[in-house]
Amino acid sequence: MxxxxxxxxxxxxxxxxxxxxxxxxxxxxxxxxxxxxxxxxxxxxxxxxxxxxxxxxxxxxxxxxxxxxxxxxxxxxxxxxxxxYNPGKYHEQIRIEANSTGHTYEKLFSRFIDKSVSEIEVEDPYIRPSPQVYNFLRFCELVVKRGPNVKKMKLITGADNEGQGQQQRLHQVGQSLHQHGIHLEVDFSSTLHDREIRFNNGWVIKIGRGLDMYKATENKFSIGFCDFELRHCHETTVDIFHRKNVKSEPVES
Incomplete structure (x- = not known):
């Protein structure tokens, strides 16, 4: 070219x-x-x-x-x-239309990951097969880039009872995060339904589909496979609150 x-x-x-x-x-x-x-x-x-x-x-x-x-x-x-603004009254809602593009984790989350964040908690029941673990890994990469003071991440998800693949994949993510000074704690829940990300600076983000908001490309050589700016999305809603405005347990500092 x-x-x-x-x-x-x-x-x-x-x-x-x-x-x-x-x-x-x-x-x-x-x-x-x-x-x-x-x-x-x-x-x-x-x-x-x-x-x-x-x-x-x-x-x-x-x-x-x-x-x-x-x-x-x-x-x-x-x-x-x-x-x-009063954080206790703050509420922002982002509507992601079906098949729309341009919705990356960086655009959704980076403005909330600043120097005040030291711990992040992710609740998502379906971080099980490889594509969903890759989504979680992409979120972790954003945290490494944007959160210089993050020392701990906690993932609460459902257990995949078909073999040890899920645990092995998440263990590898944890090992990689450890190299960047971040400890990953993984808890499994059989009753979890919510999809929520909590930052210990007070921000809470609820995503209807969780991190799995992207549609699969036709194949690994299709536009959008590598660049999620170009990946088509499922229809979902993102709600952003401050913890003072929701009844949820705070992430311990």
Missing amino acids: GDAAKLAGVETSAKSFLKRAVELDSSRRFDEAVTCYQEGLQLLLEVLKGTQDDAKKKKYREKISEYMARAEELKQHVKEEKRR
């Missing part, structure tokens, strides 16, 4: 992110909009650097300036709202 084709591909990705940012902005989903603006701007800056045509450069600079101003405005708005 030539340089021109690569640049065109980057520009297409930038436009996709920025289009999504505008949609989220219009829907008042400002946190997610900021993330998309930032990702789109980063790609558009790459396009600007690789462009030789002065007229195109001028157009890109104008677009970058426009989107950057809006992103900064939203960042300040979100910061002010977080400073003023």
Whole structure:
């Protein structure tokens, strides 16, 4: 692939992110909009650097300036709202439509995993076969990237009684997390039905389908198999609360 084709591909990705940012902005989903603006701007800056045509450069600079101003405005708005809101009254609901794309764990969870988080508890009854364990592993990878002070994770799930595959897979995840300074505790429950993620900074996230919100691709060589930004989703609802607003046991600090 030539340089021109690569640049065109980057520009297409930038436009996709920025289009999504505008949609989220219009829907008042400002946190997610900021993330998309930032990702789109980063790609558009790459396009600007690789462009030789002065007229195109001028157009890109104008677009970058426009989107950057809006992103900064939203960042300040979100910061002010977080400073003023009462966590006990906070409730955000995200509706994920069937077959929609663009819903990654990073977009859903990363804004809640900051330096104040040291423990995370995941309740999901179906972290059993390999695809579901891989989903949990992807969530753990996000925690490693975003949570510098996380020291403990607890998974509560249902037991797979068909062989030892589930326990072996989760043991391997735990060994890998240990290399990053995180202890994984796994408990099995035969009565668990809820799907919930709790952070010990107070945030609680309920997902109708749990971590298993993605549809399988046609095969391992289909678009979306590696990049979950492009993976089609099942229909589900994500509810976000602060612990002061729900009756759940706190994660011990």
